[in-house]
Amino acid sequence: MAMLHIVNKSPFERNALKSCLAHALAGDAVLLIEDAVIGAVSGTSLASELQAAMSEQAVSIYALGPDLSARGVSEQRMLDGIQVVDYAGFVDLTVANEKTQSWL
Amino acid sequence: MALDIGGKTIATDEEGYLENLNDWTPEVATAMALAEETPVALNDEHWEIINFLREYYEEYQIAPAVRVLTKAVGKRLGADKGNSKYLYSLFPYGPGKQACKYAGLPKPTGCV
Amino acid sequence: MAKKFIYLNRKAPYGTVYALESLEVVLIAAAFEQEVTLAFLDDGVYQIAKGQNPKALGMKNFSATYNALGDYGITQFYVERESLAERGLSEDDLMPIVYEDEDDDYAEKPSVRVVSRAEMAQIMADQDVTFSF
Numbered sequence: 001m002a003m004l005h006i007v008n009k010s011p012f013e014r015n016a017l018k019s020c021l022a023h024a025l026a027g028d029a030v031l032l033i034e035d036a037v038i039g040a041v042s043g044t045s046l047a048s049e050l051q052a053a054m055s056e057q058a059v060s061i062y063a064l065g066p067d068l069s070a071r072g073v074s075e076q077r078m079l080d081g082i083q084v085v086d087y088a089g090f091v092d093l094t095v096a097n098e099k100t101q102s103w104l
Numbered sequence: 105m106a107l108d109i110g111g112k113t114i115a116t117d118e119e120g121y122l123e124n125l126n127d128w129t130p131e132v133a134t135a136m137a138l139a140e141e142t143p144v145a146l147n148d149e150h151w152e153i154i155n156f157l158r159e160y161y162e163e164y165q166i167a168p169a170v171r172v173l174t175k176a177v178g179k180r181l182g183a184d185k186g187n188s189k190y191l192y193s194l195f196p197y198g199p200g201k202q203a204c205k206y207a208g209l210p211k212p213t214g215c216v
Numbered sequence: 217m218a219k220k221f222i223y224l225n226r227k228a229p230y231g232t233v234y235a236l237e238s239l240e241v242v243l244i245a246a247a248f249e250q251e252v253t254l255a256f257l258d259d260g261v262y263q264i265a266k267g268q269n270p271k272a273l274g275m276k277n278f279s280a281t282y283n284a285l286g287d288y289g290i291t292q293f294y295v296e297r298e299s300l301a302e303r304g305l306s307e308d309d310l311m312p313i314v315y316e317d318e319d320d321d322y323a324e325k326p327s328v329r330v331v332s333r334a335e336m337a338q339i340m341a342d343q344d345v346t347f348s349f
Contacts, residue, residue, distance in 0.1 A: 003340075003341060015258060016226075019226065019257065019258050022298075022333055022337075023257075023333065023336060023337040023340060024337070025337055025338075025341055099343075099344075099346060100346070101224070101340065101346045101348060102348040103226070103348065104226065104227075104234070104348050104349065163280065163283075163284075164280050164281050164283060164284035165276055165277060165278055165280040165281050166243065166281050166284060168284070168287070169243070169246070169247060169288070171247075172284070172287045172288060175287065176287065213240055213243040213244060
């Protein structure tokens with residue numbers, strides 16, 4: 001019954017990612033797209049929260065590669081554990097998870 | 105489209121609903137009914153439903169779906185009036201569409 | 217078989233069109249007789265706050281419409297306790313939305329249930345279809 005959560009707003013501007021992480025259950029996936037990818041960078045004020053979600057909550061976190069590239073975020077600058085996916089990977093995630101929920 | 109009532113022009117949309125809900129007066133309802141292809145002279149039974157709809161809108165800020173209207177009319181005015189047969193006999197174009205129009209309400213949400 | 221639909225409301229009313237759009241979709245979908253749940257979390261809790269009056273903004277006070285939803289068969293309003301608390305609100309600040317239970321001689325019953333964040337996560341996970349606003 002896993003859910004794919006999609007977040008598209010910067011966590012520094014909106015609370016969508018925070019709220020999403022607070023409601024994601026073990027086995028769920030979170031995909032950061034558009035401005036939300038700037039939350040995937042290492043060394044941010046959110047890093048520990050994201051790491052806790054991955055290690056303690058067993059939530060997988062992904063970021064969309066084209067949105068990272070567009071904003072000049074290289075893979076080396078990303079927080080450990082966050083996986084980069086391309087558009088095909090995005091599709092795979094929607095297939096692998098039974099349901100999808102957007103956090104606008 | 106527009107209605108002309110006592111020299112005042114009142115704007116309506118292409119289906120005859122009021123553009124501005126505040127333009128409504130009883131004369132507007134009477135004029136709308138008379139402007140139908142087969143003109144309708146509103147009687148007390150029509151007015152009972154029109155007034156009911158206006159009160160419903162005042163309280164809930166929506167025009168009710170037909171199913172909800174039927175149930176609510178039954179509760180307020182009795183089972184002999186809270187049924188589709190009675191409401192359609194008064195408003196043959198559909199109680200939701202036609203009665204809401206005369207009552208100056210927007211078209212019911214979800215009314216297809 | 218009826219599917220379980222949930223409408224997630226996370227935005228305050230009036231500043232953006234999300235709250236009104238959500239309500240309109242709920243009203244339209246009510247015609248399809250599915251099991252509908254409304255969830256109010258984050259700023260969305262303000263959608264069913266008491267005492268709304270947007271008259272001076274020239275906008276319709278659509279908060280009145282939530283009181284009609286019981287007649288549309290929509291009787292499950294879940295509100296997140298943590299979201300209320302973060303905003304300095306409590307259940308007393310919410311409209312007392314009720315529905316008439318046809319199976320219980322039309323007794324008026326509350327539609328609003330305040331739940332914890334953990335309960336809200338589970339409610340979301342239990343649905344077939346999610347609409348986010």
